[in-house]
Amino acid sequence: MAAFSHEEDLSGRLDWILFRDGPLHQYRDETLLNSDLARLRAEGYEVVDFDCAEWPDELAMHREFKEALRFPDDYGMNLDAFNDCIRDFRPEGSGAVVVLRRLETLSARNFREGASKALSEILCDASRWHLLFGTRFLTLILSSAESMPTLPTHIPQWPRRLHPSNWSDAG
Numbered sequence: 001m002a003a004f005s006h007e008e009d010l011s012g013r014l015d016w017i018l019f020r021d022g023p024l025h026q027y028r029d030e031t032l033l034n035s036d037l038a039r040l041r042a043e044g045y046e047v048v049d050f051d052c053a054e055w056p057d058e059l060a061m062h063r064e065f066k067e068a069l070r071f072p073d074d075y076g077m078n079l080d081a082f083n084d085c086i087r088d089f090r091p092e093g094s095g096a097v098v099v100l101r102r103l104e105t106l107s108a109r110n111f112r113e114g115a116s117k118a119l120s121e122i123l124c125d126a127s128r129w130h131l132l133f134g135t136r137f138l139t140l141i142l143s144s145a146e147s148m149p150t151l152p153t154h155i156p157q158w159p160r161r162l163h164p165s166n167w168s169d170a171g
Helices: 014-021 030-042 058-068 079-088 103-108 115-132 145-150 164-169
Strands: 024-027 045-051 095-101 136-142
Touching: 014 030, 014 136, 024 030, 024 115, 030 045, 030 095, 030 136, 045 058, 058 079, 079 115, 095 115, 103 115, 115 136
Parallel strands: 024 136, 045 095, 095 136
Antiparallel strands: none
């Protein structure tokens, strides 16, 4: 089953607008992010919202992933296991939106170097994987403009995108 249909009226649908430009989008404005999340919930998406600033270390991050994303009891608590389990995640509703607020804070704490980039890349790959099976899967990141270099600048065929409302101030 395709993620979208030619028979659907896609005009004005936020999910269509976001997927059209890729599976991962950065927001600078929390109010805009929250507004878009309300719209996506209204379109039937399961939103799984994480505040990365609350994680003191990688183990805490993986514990929250395991609980919120309904990973199995034997989840390995590392990025390799996250990569495996996120592909098996089955969202409730018309798709999933994973939200990572303040992702840039990982580099300032007890996380291995490149953790935020690796996490972003895994989530982009997971979106492609889910789309192969007709499941919609987006990642939305709330992060300041100064943190842009910590995000992946190129993932083959699926670059990270700045939310369209931020284009005018992207400089």
